Amino acid sequence: MTVAATKLRVEDKLFQNRYLVDPGRPHITVRPHEHPSANLRALTRICPAKCYELNDKGQVEIAADGCMECGTCRVLCEASGEVVWNYPRGGFGVLFKFG
């Protein structure tokens, strides 16, 4: 609909949120892979924080700083081993003011 036209930037949404990032300790990582599975690829579209992106080589990378810890990627890709999922250390990560 009108969305594509307005070039929605999810970064602008995440900017509203408070995060306490744990430097150098991402709580989610993507295992090295040649070709991402359909589910892993889907995350580049369906992660609500747009943490997942496709690199030049067609592999999926994650930058977990904006993660809202919903668990969608865990539910889709933990069993296959493509995504290694943990919660941030206590106190770190997203901090909802309203929730």
Added chain:
Amino acid sequence: MSEEKFDAIVIGAGMAGNAAAYTMASRGLKVLQLERGEYPGSKNVQGAIMYANMLEKIIPDFRDDAPLERHLVEQRFWMMDDTSHVGIQYRSDDFNESRPERYTIIRAQFDRWFSRKVRAAGATVLCETTATELAHEGGKVIGVRTDRTGDIILADTVVLAEGANGLLGTRAGLRQTPTPESVALAVKEIHFLPEDVIDQRFGLHGNEGCVIEAAGTISRGMAGLAFLYTNKESISLGIGCLVSDFAATCESPYELLEAFKNHPSIKHLIAGTEVKEYAAHLIPEGGYKAIPALFGDGWVVVGDAAQLNNAVHREGSNLAMTSGRIAGEAIFDVKSRGGRMTKKNLALYKTMLDESFVIKDLKKYKDMPALLHTNSRNFFMTYPKLMSEASKNFMRVDGTPKIENERATTAAFIKARSRLGLVSDAVRLAFAWR
């Protein structure tokens, strides 16, 4: 800490965890509650509507000081297509009672209040502490490890109130990780507006509140639901669809949310707002058939972690609170009889839960998740469009004889779903509902 042994450790300070911790601590049990957020509520996301009856059973005088936004006097259900909605609306002044039965709340504030009650009841609440592992001995859960120390914190029972995306119980093999078909991903924003503007737009006075819940082409053929809830001086709105449907369609959740906000039926209601937060969360949608084993040697599981959510009626936090309370009562009961926290003794929790509305309601709708999942295009695309078309045919006055409009409506339904399809959908829906 490791020398100390608790009667119970509660994992999580959401609705279920707080209810369980409060119930046990107020009865004199030695309770430790672990919360990974900076403060209770800082990791929690809900629509959010809170049902009074279930909280009253835990804290009868909660209205004296709980942070409540508005009590609801009006509910609208909308079936939406791209430019219209067909709605059912119920508003009653009877809901302006001295002890209203439901309120909108803001979870980060509400959970902080609930947690103060838990502390006041005598529980030890440790925030900024992520429980990382359940400790076992001879097949029995004996405590937890956290990211604070490597030591085991010992307890007779662990209450897993760790939410839909809980890691402890699933990694210990006590229950399955949620499947993409059994959880919805919901995204939500909170929009601020002056109180009087909200009152005017929704026709409200004082603390009255209004709720809109909407389904239709807004979820683009996926099984999903959107919502708009009025708070005192803000509006919570969001949309959620099954994770399996998101994965299949590769629709982006925030694009769906933007489209919902830009829908002509919604846009004017949130015009001029200031957005202050964007959140995402998983919601258990598997219903009765997805409920895991609820208890074992040294542990029970409550709330979203146990998939206790009534998706049809959009009730979750009240099932969470009730299951937490009942788990707390069952543990206290076993303890006060001098019993050990064995699987056999903790079966009392399930017996009590089975007798409550929680399991009775979920059982009633046990076939609904499968029906909506397999029929999502019909229920969320075809029928909303047909309803809109039918309403338009009924409303338009353009010189077309009414009988022709009626025939056009009937023909559209038959063309879209066939006579047999219509009957079959109706029968299947009726069976899943009964």
